[in-house]
Amino acid sequence: MIGLVKAELQKLFTTRLWWIMLLVMLVLVGVNLGLFIGFAGVSQNGAPALPERDTVEWARMAWSAGADGNVFAMILGVVMMTAEYRYQTITGTFLTTPRRGRVIVAKLVGGLLVGLLFGLGALVFEAVVVIPTVLISGGEFSPAAWHIPQTGLGIIATFALYALFGIGLGTLVRNQVAGIVGAVVWSYVIERILVAIPALQPVGRWLPGGAAQSLLSIDVDTGLGRPELLPAWGGALVLAGYAVIFALVASATTVRRDIT
Amino acid sequence: MSAIEIHNLAKTFGALKAVDGVSFTVEAGSVTGYLGPNGAGKTTTLRCLLGLVTPDSGEALVGGRRYTTLPQPVTEVGAVLEATSFHPGRTARNHLRILCTAAGLPVQRADEALEQVGLAEAADKRVLGFSLGMRQRLALASALLGRPKVYILDEPANGLDPAGIEWLRGFLRHLAHDQGAAVLVSSHVLPEVEQTVDNVVIIAKGRLVRQGTLAELTTNGEPAVRVRAAKAAELAPALEAAGARVEPAEDGLLRVHGLDSGAVGQVALDQRVALSELTPERSDLQKIFLELTEGR
Numbered sequence: 001m002i003g004l005v006k007a008e009l010q011k012l013f014t015t016r017l018w019w020i021m022l023l024v025m026l027v028l029v030g031v032n033l034g035l036f037i038g039f040a041g042v043s044q045n046g047a048p049a050l051p052e053r054d055t056v057e058w059a060r061m062a063w064s065a066g067a068d069g070n071v072f073a074m075i076l077g078v079v080m081m082t083a084e085y086r087y088q089t090i091t092g093t094f095l096t097t098p099r100r101g102r103v104i105v106a107k108l109v110g111g112l113l114v115g116l117l118f119g120l121g122a123l124v125f126e127a128v129v130v131i132p133t134v135l136i137s138g139g140e141f142s143p144a145a146w147h148i149p150q151t152g153l154g155i156i157a158t159f160a161l162y163a164l165f166g167i168g169l170g171t172l173v174r175n176q177v178a179g180i181v182g183a184v185v186w187s188y189v190i191e192r193i194l195v196a197i198p199a200l201q202p203v204g205r206w207l208p209g210g211a212a213q214s215l216l217s218i219d220v221d222t223g224l225g226r227p228e229l230l231p232a233w234g235g236a237l238v239l240a241g242y243a244v245i246f247a248l249v250a251s252a253t254t255v256r257r258d259i260t
Numbered sequence: 261m262s263a264i265e266i267h268n269l270a271k272t273f274g275a276l277k278a279v280d281g282v283s284f285t286v287e288a289g290s291v292t293g294y295l296g297p298n299g300a301g302k303t304t305t306l307r308c309l310l311g312l313v314t315p316d317s318g319e320a321l322v323g324g325r326r327y328t329t330l331p332q333p334v335t336e337v338g339a340v341l342e343a344t345s346f347h348p349g350r351t352a353r354n355h356l357r358i359l360c361t362a363a364g365l366p367v368q369r370a371d372e373a374l375e376q377v378g379l380a381e382a383a384d385k386r387v388l389g390f391s392l393g394m395r396q397r398l399a400l401a402s403a404l405l406g407r408p409k410v411y412i413l414d415e416p417a418n419g420l421d422p423a424g425i426e427w428l429r430g431f432l433r434h435l436a437h438d439q440g441a442a443v444l445v446s447s448h449v450l451p452e453v454e455q456t457v458d459n460v461v462i463i464a465k466g467r468l469v470r471q472g473t474l475a476e477l478t479t480n481g482e483p484a485v486r487v488r489a490a491k492a493a494e495l496a497p498a499l500e501a502a503g504a505r506v507e508p509a510e511d512g513l514l515r516v517h518g519l520d521s522g523a524v525g526q527v528a529l530d531q532r533v534a535l536s537e538l539t540p541e542r543s544d545l546q547k548i549f550l551e552l553t554e555g556r
């Protein structure tokens with residue numbers, strides 16, 4: 001089994017996509033952080049201003065900026081599965097390991113690890129940007145007050161689980177482009193709307209995106225009111241539930257299908 | 261127990277009977293050619309054998325077991341299916357190393373296999389730039405990783421140049437005759453495998469048409485030369501004097517056994533007999549195969 005997981009990681013790391021995804025993710029997180037830095041304390045047209053850069057509130061918000069990168073973990077998950085069908089390497093994979101359930105488990109474990117690494121990458125990048133910014137602005141670095149352990153765990157866990165969602169989605173659609181478009185539309189459009197609009201939050205908080213946010217303890221008024229999310233442990237349970245569902249879907253749709 | 265056993269295998273896709281009650285066996289130490297025109301059901305049979313396609317009924321066994329129940333399949337069976345099953349952005353060596361890791365084989369098998377198929381130079385090139393023939397060699401290398409005793413190869417000669425085909429023939433004979441492996445190789449082009457195989461199984465439209473040793477299939481119509489001449493009656497005794505057995509057919513036509521067309525031509529020249537036709541007859545196997553291929 002360890003060999004199979006290693007093989008799945010090798011598949012990803014012997015092609016170029018992973019570092020392109022990592023780069024794009026860091027750019028996106030960087031842009032988010034840049035906006036937080038640029039607009040800190042600026043009040044526009046009477047809208048409530050972001051907190052000042054030296055405050056604990058600003059640091060908490062900035063620290064959660066990495067959460068946006070989870071879609072890249074999901075895309076990698078999609079690709080881990082769909083690339084096998086796109087290039088027909090699935091034939092060689094199943095010839096080597098004809099018990100297909102084992103391949104699926106190895107992919108899920110590999111996906112979790114990759115998601116974890118990407119989450120860590122986002123956190124390290126945040127640390128490098130946020131901590132100096134606060135210190136230069138005259139604030140104080142305080143991991144506990146900034147909720148770093150909680151937010152950090154939340155980001156890593158959501159990245160890892162989104163990679164699983166990607167693998168599940170990939171086994172369902174099998175078409176690479178459709179899978180990637182699906183992942184982006186889902187997490188950037190559908191979930192955003194359902195989680196951000198208060199009237200829709202009763203639905204939104206049960207979705208992976210809403211559940212993920214409850215892990216991040218972002219307590220910020222976006223202008224639409226504070227989001228009504230599940231408690232953190234509830235969010236964790238919901239995400240784990242989705243992971244199980246996607247894993248089952250992944251194996252059920254793959255184990256008996258003819259590979260022609 | 262035979263190395264490969266197929267019993268009454270059947271598989272339908274929708275309304276199409278792709279494989280319809282096929283049975284045959286392949287023994288260790290021999291090369292079996294699995295021949296049939298395009299769409300005959302060769303690939304489907306091989307994919308059933310390899311656990312990629314689930315047959316509707318019948319059995320396909322390797323070493324007496326279903327492929328999916330083999331504990332270490334790569335060490336028992338080497339398979340080549342399509343020439344395109346590689347990630348274009350991955351190098352040849354990495355492709356093989358991944359298979360080694362997944363199968364629990366030492367990674368240096370990757371380099372050894374590349375060496376064996378003559379791809380050592382291209383080991384660190386991405387598959388993107390590979391020619392069809394190089395892809396075939398890489399596919400063959402992946403079949404060699406686990407040093408198996410059974411080889412299942414689907415049209416492995418596709419895309420190889422004449423030198424490559426010659427190399428492949430030698431390689432397959434070496435695997436079977438020197439190393440005692442059982443080799444099942446499919447093709448839709450008879451000449452590609454005719455000089456390599458010991459046994460032949462012919463399939464068309466999903467049904468088995470003919471099977472036997474190459475010798476059985478080719479000698480029941482011993483090769484003959486058709487000769488047509490106005491003065492056939494003068495030519496026949498001269499041919500017999502040269503050691504041939506002559507079978508008079510219709511008017512002016514002779515079927516000559518035991519001499520090739522060159523020798524027949526020489527005799528005709530010596531006798532100053534003008535020929536209007538001089539044709540080597542196709543062997544029985546070729547006839548059967550052509551009828552199947554053309555009758556579609």
Ligand SMILES: Nc1ncnc2c1ncn2[C@@H]1O[C@H](COP(=O)(O)OP(=O)(O)OP(=O)(O)O)[C@@H](O)[C@H]1O
Binds near residue numbers: 274
């Ligand atoms: N997944 C599939 N769905 C529907 N029909 C299929 C499928 N796979 C194969 N077929 C059909 O089954 C028949 C047998 O196909 P198969 O690929 O086994 O033939 P083949 O002998 O390998 O031919 P070729 O020499 O062209 O490779 C063909 O008519 C093909 O169209």
Ligand SMILES: [Mg+2]
Binds near residue numbers: 302304
């Ligand atoms: Mg075929």
